[in-house]
Amino acid sequence: MKTRERILQCALELFNEHGEPNVTTLDIATELDISPGNLYYHFRGKEALLEELLADFLDQTHGLLHLESRAGPLEPEDYWLFLHLLFESIIAYRFLFQDLSNLIGRYTVIARSMRQWVDALRSTLKRLLLDLHEQQRLLCDAQALERLLDALCQTVLFWLDYQRVSQREDDEPTQAVQQVLGLLLPYLETDTRHWMSSLIQRYN
Amino acid sequence: MKTRERILQCALELFNEHGEPNVTTLDIATELDISPGNLYYHFRGKEALLEELLADFLDQTHGLLHLESRAGPLEPEDYWLFLHLLFESIIAYRFLFQDLSNLIGRYTVIARSMRQWVDALRSTLKRLLLDLHEQQRLLCDAQALERLLDALCQTVLFWLDYQRVSQREDDEPTQAVQQVLGLLLPYLETDTRHWMSSLIQRYN
DNA sequence: GTCTATAAGGGGATAGAC
DNA sequence: GTCTATCCCCTTATAGAC
Numbered sequence: 001m002k003t004r005e006r007i008l009q010c011a012l013e014l015f016n017e018h019g020e021p022n023v024t025t026l027d028i029a030t031e032l033d034i035s036p037g038n039l040y041y042h043f044r045g046k047e048a049l050l051e052e053l054l055a056d057f058l059d060q061t062h063g064l065l066h067l068e069s070r071a072g073p074l075e076p077e078d079y080w081l082f083l084h085l086l087f088e089s090i091i092a093y094r095f096l097f098q099d100l101s102n103l104i105g106r107y108t109v110i111a112r113s114m115r116q117w118v119d120a121l122r123s124t125l126k127r128l129l130l131d132l133h134e135q136q137r138l139l140c141d142a143q144a145l146e147r148l149l150d151a152l153c154q155t156v157l158f159w160l161d162y163q164r165v166s167q168r169e170d171d172e173p174t175q176a177v178q179q180v181l182g183l184l185l186p187y188l189e190t191d192t193r194h195w196m197s198s199l200i201q202r203y204n
Numbered sequence: 205m206k207t208r209e210r211i212l213q214c215a216l217e218l219f220n221e222h223g224e225p226n227v228t229t230l231d232i233a234t235e236l237d238i239s240p241g242n243l244y245y246h247f248r249g250k251e252a253l254l255e256e257l258l259a260d261f262l263d264q265t266h267g268l269l270h271l272e273s274r275a276g277p278l279e280p281e282d283y284w285l286f287l288h289l290l291f292e293s294i295i296a297y298r299f300l301f302q303d304l305s306n307l308i309g310r311y312t313v314i315a316r317s318m319r320q321w322v323d324a325l326r327s328t329l330k331r332l333l334l335d336l337h338e339q340q341r342l343l344c345d346a347q348a349l350e351r352l353l354d355a356l357c358q359t360v361l362f363w364l365d366y367q368r369v370s371q372r373e374d375d376e377p378t379q380a381v382q383q384v385l386g387l388l389l390p391y392l393e394t395d396t397r398h399w400m401s402s403l404i405q406r407y408n
Numbered sequence: 409g410t411c412t413a414t415a416a417g418g419g420g421a422t423a424g425a426c
Numbered sequence: 427g428t429c430t431a432t433c434c435c436c437t438t439a440t441a442g443a444c
Contacts, residue, residue, distance in 0.1 A: 022309060100365065102226075102303055151383070161304065162357070165305070166326075166357075179354060
């Protein structure tokens with residue numbers, strides 16, 4: 001593998017494991033057995049490295065957060081798939097979420113991108129909820145829907161952090177998906193609820 | 205006011221505003237118009253400062269998270285008060301939550317204390333939910349209760365972060381309390397639900 | 409492309425005078 | 427109690443040889 005690629009992959013691993021603020025360019029170079037100078041030959045600095053990793057993440061999730069191109073609303077089973085893929089990407093780039101406030105405070109580029117990403121996430125989730133609502137599968141008023149939407153967004157963004165603090169860290173998206181779908185449960189119409197409930201069980 | 209107290213208060217303000225990792229001991233000294241040496245006369249270092257602020261926070265919330273001494277379960281209106289007081293403390297020491305993963309990674313003392321705090325929070329919330337359940341006011345099975353409990357904990361811990369990322373920062377606990385109570389809503393028995401619903405409305 | 413060496417700056421922390 | 431001066435270490439980043 002090319003050095004440039006190795007640097008990116010190693011940086012991602014170290015960032016995810018120790019948190020971006022706790023990983024220096026020297027750490028990355030040492031881990032790869034290359035010189036710090038070499039690292040700076042391939043990337044202008046830590047921020048450039050960060051931006052490229054961020055771009056990869058945005059790329060990887062772009063399809064998921066721009067479903068409008070698709071024809072028609074999702075089928076129930078697709079909700080599980082959607083969340084599973086989403087959390088797979090989040091877990092793969094979890095350093096972005098672990099120190100989100102910090103990153104946003106220190107790098108304006110990241111702040112802009114991540115805020116846009118959160119907006120897109122919120123829009124997409126809202127669209128999915130509205131679809132369910134129109135199909136009479138989700139039963140609630142507009143206000144409850146907004147609150148539910150915030151609860152979903154919050155769980156998507158911070159579930160990993162919560163698991164970490166609770167010392168229940170997990171590299172699999174299963175629990176996260178179950179938690180998000182669980183938030184939907186009490187608002188679902190009876191048949192859909194039973195269906196969703198057994199779906200959640202199935203992945204235990 | 206004594207210098208020692210001024211340092212603590214100033215540190216708290218700066219940590220809350222900029223995040224602990226972005227505030228140096230020199231920043232604090234400069235803001236107070238004292239020398240860095242003076243600061244180190246009063247506190248052994250940044251970590252000692254941090255620990256004292258943490259101790260203050262634990263103190264301030266200790267009563268809330270150890271309700272078992274109280275006689276009997278809470279009345280519905282007390283749930284609002286409980287959450288209001290809790291979020292007031294969290295907002296006052298929000299730097300602890302804003303960079304929680306980071307702080308936990310860098311300071312083992314903080315990690316231990318905050319994990320204990322989260323455990324106490326979870327226990328207390330669980331106790332409150334079980335009380336409601338026994339009173340037939342909360343209708344759900346054990347599994348749903350656990351998921352609800354996690355949703356509550358997560359919201360308590362990360363609502364401020366979520367608001368920050370969404371650029372809807374707020375120094376008042378109102379929205380946070382409404383969001384947490386909103387999570388309860390769909391599981392409540394009809395009368396309690398209406399009561400709680402109007403309670404949420406009232407504080408808009 | 410890769411290395412060694414090193415500059416430049418920041419942050420934590422201490423010594424010693426007042 | 428408070429100040430000035432200073433040290434040390436870590437991190438980022440660059441220069442120049444190979």
